Amino acid sequence: MKIIVGSTNPAKLEAVQQIFDHDQVDGIEVSSKVSSQPFCDEETLEGAINRARECAKTEKGVVGIGLEGGVMELENDLYLCNWGALVDSEENTFVAGGARIPLPDSIANELNKGKELGEVIDDYAKGENVRHNEGAIGVFTNELVNRSGMFAHIVQLLKGQYEFYYSKKGDE
Numbered sequence: 001m002k003i004i005v006g007s008t009n010p011a012k013l014e015a016v017q018q019i020f021d022h023d024q025v026d027g028i029e030v031s032s033k034v035s036s037q038p039f040c041d042e043e044t045l046e047g048a049i050n051r052a053r054e055c056a057k058t059e060k061g062v063v064g065i066g067l068e069g070g071v072m073e074l075e076n077d078l079y080l081c082n083w084g085a086l087v088d089s090e091e092n093t094f095v096a097g098g099a100r101i102p103l104p105d106s107i108a109n110e111l112n113k114g115k116e117l118g119e120v121i122d123d124y125a126k127g128e129n130v131r132h133n134e135g136a137i138g139v140f141t142n143e144l145v146n147r148s149g150m151f152a153h154i155v156q157l158l159k160g161q162y163e164f165y166y167s168k169k170g171d172e
């Protein structure tokens with residue numbers, strides 16, 4: 001099976017390759033068609049679905065996967081949120097959400113000013129390209145959970161639902 005991921009971010013590609021370990025996994029740049037810093041679950045999920053749909057359309061018979069990171073507000077705190085979508089060649093769409101943790105107020109304030117988390121977390125962690133590596137989730141979990149591992153869990157949820165759907169279809 002060939003899988004096309006709507007990103008060239010190594011943290012995302014690594015996650016898909018880890019779960020679809022017997023499949024060909026390619027990454028391409030696609031538009032999420034949402035803001036570069038999604039600010040709620042709905043927008044983050046929409047970005048993931050848009051990316052997956054775009055990928056599924058590129059070649060006949062391929063599976064498209066979209067992974068999107070964002071933030072969402074809950075009871076006066078801003079949380080990291082992450083969503084994934086898998087769209088197959090029959091346009092079946094499977095979605096899954098990832099772990100969420102609250103962000104410190106100093107980070108939330110910068111995001112509320114309109115900055116992107118990717119930029120803010122580099123300053124905070126005095127790192128470069130944190131989003132391609134451990135991610136904000138890695139920084140705030142002492143790297144117990146990194147961005148790739150967090151996305152891998154989402155991809156596992158997508159793969160499981162996809163397999164379940166086709167296992168039931170076989171029973172019909």
Ligand SMILES: O=P(O)(O)OP(=O)(O)OP(=O)(O)OC[C@H]1O[C@@H](n2cnc3c(O)ncnc32)[C@H](O)[C@@H]1O
Pocket residue numbers: 006007008009012036037038067068069070080116117118119121130131132134135136137138147
């Ligand atoms: O190339 P793409 O696939 O777009 O990868 P990205 O790192 O930009 O990731 P997203 O677009 O999915 O994330 C939306 C924004 O949130 C930021 N972001 C989300 N989660 C993050 C994390 O865990 N660590 C660092 N930045 C994160 C990211 O840098 C973007 O500004």
Ligand SMILES: [Mg+2]
Pocket residue numbers: 036
């Ligand atoms: Mg992005």
